[in-house]
Amino acid sequence: MTDDQPAPRKAGAFDIRVVIAALIGFYGVVLTVMGLVVDTAADRAKTGDVNAxxxxxxxxxxxxxxFAISARLRPVLVE
Incomplete structure (x- = not known):
């Protein structure tokens, strides 16, 4: 690396793994809350007595x- 080339930087929030982790995490939290709060016998009957x-x-x-751990441990470097 010479003086006229900037040092590589991390992609950070623009890394696709961060975006995927945020989306899947959001939907996962919503489903987890729904599974804990809105769990009826009719829903369990549809899934074979499993809280799907x-x-x-x-x-x-x-x-x-x-995904978040992967993005943190192995960041994408942008030239």
Whole structure:
């Protein structure tokens, strides 16, 4: 690297993994809250006595955390 070239910077919020993590995380939190608050016997009967909103929400939160950790540990460098 010479003096006339700027040092590479991190992509930060423009990294697609951050955007994906935010979207999946938001929907995951909404589904988790819905699974905890609005859980009726009719909903459980449709899914074979499984709280589908809760489990799907928790899975989405876990995937969002994986994306966020990946973006944090291995940032994209922009020239």
């Amino acid at each position: 909103n809760l489990w799907a929400g928790l899975g989405m939160v876990a995937v969002a955390a994986a």
